[in-house]
Amino acid sequence: MSESKAKGTKDARKVPMRDFSQSLPMALLRAREAVMRQFRPNLRAHGLTEQQWRILRALAAVDAIEVTELARVAFLLGPSLSRILRDLEARGLIARETDARDLRRGVLSISTKGLKLIAQVAPNSEAIYASIARRYGARKLAALHKMLDELEQSIGTDGETDVDADE
Amino acid sequence: MSESKAKGTKDARKVPMRDFSQSLPMALLRAREAVMRQFRPNLRAHGLTEQQWRILRALAAVDAIEVTELARVAFLLGPSLSRILRDLEARGLIARETDARDLRRGVLSISTKGLKLIAQVAPNSEAIYASIARRYGARKLAALHKMLDELEQSIGTDGETDVDADE
DNA sequence: GCCAGAAACTTAACATGTTAATCAACTGCC
DNA sequence: GGCAGTTGATTAACATGTTAAGTTTCTGGC
Numbered sequence: 001m002s003e004s005k006a007k008g009t010k011d012a013r014k015v016p017m018r019d020f021s022q023s024l025p026m027a028l029l030r031a032r033e034a035v036m037r038q039f040r041p042n043l044r045a046h047g048l049t050e051q052q053w054r055i056l057r058a059l060a061a062v063d064a065i066e067v068t069e070l071a072r073v074a075f076l077l078g079p080s081l082s083r084i085l086r087d088l089e090a091r092g093l094i095a096r097e098t099d100a101r102d103l104r105r106g107v108l109s110i111s112t113k114g115l116k117l118i119a120q121v122a123p124n125s126e127a128i129y130a131s132i133a134r135r136y137g138a139r140k141l142a143a144l145h146k147m148l149d150e151l152e153q154s155i156g157t158d159g160e161t162d163v164d165a166d167e
Numbered sequence: 168m169s170e171s172k173a174k175g176t177k178d179a180r181k182v183p184m185r186d187f188s189q190s191l192p193m194a195l196l197r198a199r200e201a202v203m204r205q206f207r208p209n210l211r212a213h214g215l216t217e218q219q220w221r222i223l224r225a226l227a228a229v230d231a232i233e234v235t236e237l238a239r240v241a242f243l244l245g246p247s248l249s250r251i252l253r254d255l256e257a258r259g260l261i262a263r264e265t266d267a268r269d270l271r272r273g274v275l276s277i278s279t280k281g282l283k284l285i286a287q288v289a290p291n292s293e294a295i296y297a298s299i300a301r302r303y304g305a306r307k308l309a310a311l312h313k314m315l316d317e318l319e320q321s322i323g324t325d326g327e328t329d330v331d332a333d334e
Numbered sequence: 335g336c337c338a339g340a341a342a343c344t345t346a347a348c349a350t351g352t353t354a355a356t357c358a359a360c361t362g363c364c
Numbered sequence: 365g366g367c368a369g370t371t372g373a374t375t376a377a378c379a380t381g382t383t384a385a386g387t388t389t390c391t392g393g394c
Binding site: 028140143151152 | 240
């Protein structure tokens with residue numbers, strides 16, 4: 001019933017490697033997609049993408065913030081951020097000015113219009129999150145967060161994981 | 168020293184919502200990125216993207232497979248898959264033919280050249296994975312996999328999570 | 335055996351991810 | 365005080381994510 005539809009499934013393996021079922025990136029991707037599938041419709045209904053929403057939330061949490069720092073906080077690469085900021089500014093959801101001490105730096109802040117939009121989206125978004133927490137278990141969710149953080153730490157710390165390195 | 172550089176950080180919150188630190192999608196994204204950052208250089212050195220690698224791996228594990236089934240297995244959307252298959256076929260890494268019984272269906276398989284490429288990439292890739300498993304802990308990694316699967320299950324099962332739904 | 339509707343892909347259009355290159359502004363050093 | 369090197373940010377170019385529309389082929393009912 002749930003067997004693969006591929007022909008010759010039985011021992012058709014041609015290379016010595018883990019199966020997808022043991023792929024960590026895949027597992028993380030699948031889990032994330034399952035979560036995001038819950039949020040996207042709500043965001044889309046308000047004309048927002050996931051990344052735009054991340055930026056608005058980050059801006060709403062502070063008075064003002066520089067572009068580079070925002071990229072770090074919202075976990076976006078510079079080029080993506082540049083494009084999105086251009087759009088959000090054009091839509092009047094954010095405001096930007098230049099740092100007087102360092103003309104290279106851009107300083108961003110959310111607009112009143114942006115805050116209103118957040119107020120419209122947040123409730124439903126929070127409810128969806130609560131639903132996930134309820135179904136998965138709040139305690140378990142906290143444990144998952146902890147394990148993900150630790151994974152990030154154990155990887156980020158040191159090691160290039162370069163096989164040919166002496167170490 | 169490590170405090171936020173944003174001005175007025177203290178209680179600058181303007182909206183009632185969770186902080187990013189409690190965002191599940193962000194946590195999953197960060198963890199995944201930390202992992203992928205380890206693999207990407209190796210793949211890129213062989214002219215492969217993450218998704219192209221997923222497809223080759225999936226094809227190497229079977230004799231032949233249909234496009235739709237491959238999309239499911241490699242967790243890619245149809246449009247992305249179409250583009251990637253076009254490129255991989257042009258590079259001679261895969262072969263495709265049409266199902267004689269149903270001319271709509273495309274049947275894919277990996278080529279000898281594709282298998283050779285996998286053989287070149289896989290060892291290093293496996294070593295990187297082993298390094299992650301060693302640093303994070305094999306037992307813990309297995310537990311994380313389990314929790315991610317359960318998260319996916321608890322979300323995927325039923326519920327639209329629509330706040331306005333009666334349920 | 336024909337035709338409406340479904341199914342399997344593919345194309346299209348727009349947004350983001352990713353790396354490299356560019357550009358303007360700043361910093362340190364001589 | 366001027367220039368090499370660095371930094372903050374954007375632009376460029378290509379690949380994928382995402383949703384909608386289009387194409388070809390099947391399938392079922394008449």
